[in-house]
Amino acid sequence: MGMVKKKSEEKPKxxxxxxxxxxxxxxxxxxxxxxxxxxxxxxxxxIVTLKDVDKxxxxxxxxxxxxxxxxLKFMIYELFTRYDLINRFKIPVSCLIAFAEALEVGYSKHKxxxxxxxxxxxVTQTVHYIMLHTGIMHWLTELEILxxxxxxxxxxxxxxxxxNNFHIQTRSDVAILYNDRSVLENHHVSAAYRLMQxxxxxxxxxxxxxxxxxxxxxxxxxxxSTDMSGHFQQIKNIRNSLQQPDGIDRAKTMSLILHAADIxxxxxxxxxxxxxTMALMEEFFRQGDKEAELGLPFSPLCDRKxxxxxxxxxxxxxxxxxxxxxxxxxxxxxxxxxxxEEASKTETSSYGPSRRSNMKGTMNEGTYSPDYSLGSVDLxxxxxxxxxxxxxxxERWKELAAQGESDLHxxxxxxxxxxxxxxxxxx
Ligand code: AMP
Ligand code: ZN
Numbered sequence: 001m002g003m004v005k006k007k008s009e010e011k012p013k014x015x016x017x018x019x020x021x022x023x024x025x026x027x028x029x030x031x032x033x034x035x036x037x038x039x040x041x042x043x044x045x046x047i048v049t050l051k052d053v054d055k056x057x058x059x060x061x062x063x064x065x066x067x068x069x070x071x072l073k074f075m076i077y078e079l080f081t082r083y084d085l086i087n088r089f090k091i092p093v094s095c096l097i098a099f100a101e102a103l104e105v106g107y108s109k110h111k112x113x114x115x116x117x118x119x120x121x122x123v124t125q126t127v128h129y130i131m132l133h134t135g136i137m138h139w140l141t142e143l144e145i146l147x148x149x150x151x152x153x154x155x156x157x158x159x160x161x162x163x164n165n166f167h168i169q170t171r172s173d174v175a176i177l178y179n180d181r182s183v184l185e186n187h188h189v190s191a192a193y194r195l196m197q198x199x200x201x202x203x204x205x206x207x208x209x210x211x212x213x214x215x216x217x218x219x220x221x222x223x224x225s226t227d228m229s230g231h232f233q234q235i236k237n238i239r240n241s242l243q244q245p246d247g248i249d250r251a252k253t254m255s256l257i258l259h260a261a262d263i264x265x266x267x268x269x270x271x272x273x274x275x276x277t278m279a280l281m282e283e284f285f286r287q288g289d290k291e292a293e294l295g296l297p298f299s300p301l302c303d304r305k306x307x308x309x310x311x312x313x314x315x316x317x318x319x320x321x322x323x324x325x326x327x328x329x330x331x332x333x334x335x336x337x338x339x340x341e342e343a344s345k346t347e348t349s350s351y352g353p354s355r356r357s358n359m360k361g362t363m364n365e366g367t368y369s370p371d372y373s374l375g376s377v378d379l380x381x382x383x384x385x386x387x388x389x390x391x392x393x394x395e396r397w398k399e400l401a402a403q404g405e406s407d408l409h410x411x412x413x414x415x416x417x418x419x420x421x422x423x424x425x426x427x
Contacts, residue, residue, distance in 0.1 A: 038094050040074070040077045042074070045066035045067075046066045046074055050078055053078060054133075055129070056133075056268070057268075060118055060122040060272075061118065061272075071121035072117040072121040072153065073104055075125055075153075076100045076124065076149070077097070079125075080096060080149065083142075083145050083149065085146050088146075089142075089211075090206035091203050092203070096203050099201040103120070103153060103192070103195070106157045106158040106191065106192075106195075107158070112159060112283055113280070114161075114283040119156060120154075120156055122265070123155060124152040124153050127148050127152040127258060127261045130257050130328070134332035134336060134379065135339070144250065148222075148254055148257065150219060151222040151254075152258055154189065154219070155223045155226050155262065157191055158187060158188065159188070162290070163287065164180075164182065164184055164185075166299065167184065168183065169296055170296075182224050184227075185224050185227045188223055189220055217251075218254065222254055222255045226262050231320065234255070234256070237252070238256055238327055248335060253335070257328065266321045266390060267325060267390050267393075269389065270392065270396055277313060281307070284299075285303075285304035287302050288302030288304055317393065317397075332379065336374075336377060337379075
């Protein structure tokens with residue numbers, strides 16, 4: 001009797017494993033088939049640059065060149081694939097590609113030196129890096145991961161290259177439409193959602209009603225929180241909530257990650273940070289040129305003749321970037337340390353192989369199998385790396401400030417003009 005019982009108990013178990021393996025092979029085949037039919041073809045140079053996509057030193061400008069100025073499209077596709085979002089949310093691949101291409105067109109509309117598709121690709125990769133290396137991806141639900149990547153990709157869509165204040169002062173159409181409140185940020189979300197009203201770009205077509213609504217709430221909150229005018233209040237609120245026993249607000253934590261990624265270039269290598277700064281300054285100076293034409297006073301940092309670039313960068317790092325990243329590391333630590341401890345005690349699957357061990361490798365599969373587990377998270381290195389680079393960048397600005405600023409101004413214009421000529425000859 002015992003044997004019979006044992007056998008009948010084993011049988012379904014055995015069957016389910018066989019079924020699982022068969023289903024796995026089937027899904028894998030379907031996946032490869034659909035990839036070859038409608039997926040995105042990766043040029044060799046793109047595959048090479050994307051090998052660094054998990055690194056803080058990832059060079060988004062190289063990806064942009066390797067992809068023929070399509071860094072955002074490849075970044076979106078790569079991360080949607082890696083996090084298995086395409087399968088999980090049944091996103092039609094053709095819609096995803098059409099949507100990503102439309103985003104790129106919108107980001108290029110105003111030919112901005114800074115707020116362009118490369119900045120969107122950069123922020124999206126940085127959000128990915130933070131989720132991966134803080135371990136926050138193990139705390140987030142799949143829908144929240146979708147919200148993070150999606151919000152980063154759209155967060156500056158159709159940016160005009162001018163500030164909210166410029167829109168308000170010139171009484172632009174968008175300022176009137178949004179009553180002077182987070183004018184650009186409201187437009188970024190609204191215009192991106194409008195794209196998805198076209199059937200061929202509706203990436204969210206197969207989400208349940210609840211998922212669609214939850215995602216929308218998260219995306220709106222996150223993108224609106226990139227408005228710098230809410231920065232100090234945002235930091236203060238999250239700081240205070242860290243003191244409360246059960247004070248962790250999921251949407252606020254996600255907003256902090258996006259906001260930190262958005263202002264992360266001063267924490268990147270000098271070569272990247274310097275290039276981003278020069279691009280942003282040129283964008284500000286072009287606004288200053290417009291302000292002068294319109295007889296309006298210069299906005300801060302917008303007068304190309306008198307702006308102290310190096311000094312202002314030191315101020316921006318001291319007052320904005322450092323406190324933001326310090327709060328980011330404190331918040332993630334508060335969330336992740338108990339998770340790691342709990343997982344190591346109970347030896348649940350989330351500690352050993354990752355809860356998301358099904359996270360897909362790159363298109364050149366076979367050679368790629370990094371450790372994504374919660375156990376491999378090293379918060380100390382994450383923090384120390386940031387602190388070191390920020391410090392080094394501050395030193396470089398101090399040296400430049402001491403040398404005098406005059407050369408720097410000429411450099412910003414020359415650098416951006418050379419890049420624009422380069423882009424023109426390549427398009
Ligand atoms: P976003 O417009 O969404 O990219 O929000 C980030 C904002 O932060 C930018 O528009 C700038 O106003 C500001 N910002 C980012 N980097 C710097 C910087 N290096 N110096 C001064 N302001 C910066
Ligand atoms: Zn931005």
